Amino acid sequence: MAMRKIHLTAAHADADYDILIGTDLCDGAATFAAEKYRPHACTIVTDSNVAPLHADKVAAALQKVGIEPLVCVIPAGEEHKNIQTLQHIWDFLLQHRWERRMPIFALGGGVVGDMAGFAAATVLRGVPLIQMPTSLLAAVDASVGGKTGIDHAMGKNLLGTFHHASLVVADVNLISTLPRRELQSGLAECIKHAVIADANMFAWLERHLPQILHFDPASLAELIFQNVSVKANIVAQDPYEKSIRAHLNFGHTFGHALEKVVGYDKLPHGYAVALGMLAATRLSIGLGRCEPQLLPRLEHLIRAAGLPMTVEGYDPRAVLSAMYSDKKVASAKLRLILPVKLGQVTIASDVPEASVIDAIATVTTVGAVSA
């Protein structure tokens, strides 16, 4: 498979890097690190699920170019995306006498990428970061755009920085070992990109979902290429989320609140985003702000991707209350991303709470939605 490349530049945000998409890209990532930074060692930050599958491959690639690979393994799971795990990475780096020219490789899903990125942003006031996503979600979203962070008891990603990678390597071979549930979770972010910015991609997804769900490498590579194109284009325009980047939060204010109420271990991020997109779309249609034809297509695609249509038995008021601890709240008002039509969304800060509760109820109430 030919490698494809997307370049992301946002000069005032210190972002100027390639995102490489293809197969067998570990050697290329190691060569990039050797030529650009000439380090004697690199740390591969990875988690307890990914380490046994892929850490040896990346370590061998580094050894081939004369770099000593150090491997820092953190426990897998969103529940470990916290200050204790970050402290463990900091300790590991400092105990190995880290130097500013020594890169960190983030080998894993979104949690690894966000935490390794936070460590790279803060240790010695910043060291190079190379993102090697091993989940679809990380490849199409978390590894691109420089957001790093950890969760706090008050909510997700409430502590963090912007620190862009100097290279992102989306190697389809690494992603093809993903559990199906994780692939589906990543698909929710792809559906999100299509709704907010690319009606053609939505139609492409409708046609190619079966191949994607069978991990067909060419379809996965095309999926990643299309999604990174959407994300990189938005980040280049608005790296610090002052305007259009907020569109990427479609489904996320509802979704983060659902994750918090249901439990991070019970509701994967992408599942929560799928539910959030359904709630936001029904809300927008109810307010007369969205073409109604979007909803059946969105419901069909979410169902076909194997994502949930409901998470039943939770009080919509508890979800609303959790929405207020989201970092997108401004002046104590919810800021919601609402679809207008396929490929277009808008930001709304004027939505009545009663309408938000009704929209949440469509995904949390038993029998609220007919299949």
Ligand code: GLY
């Ligand atoms: N995941 C949303 C963003 O990067 O802005």
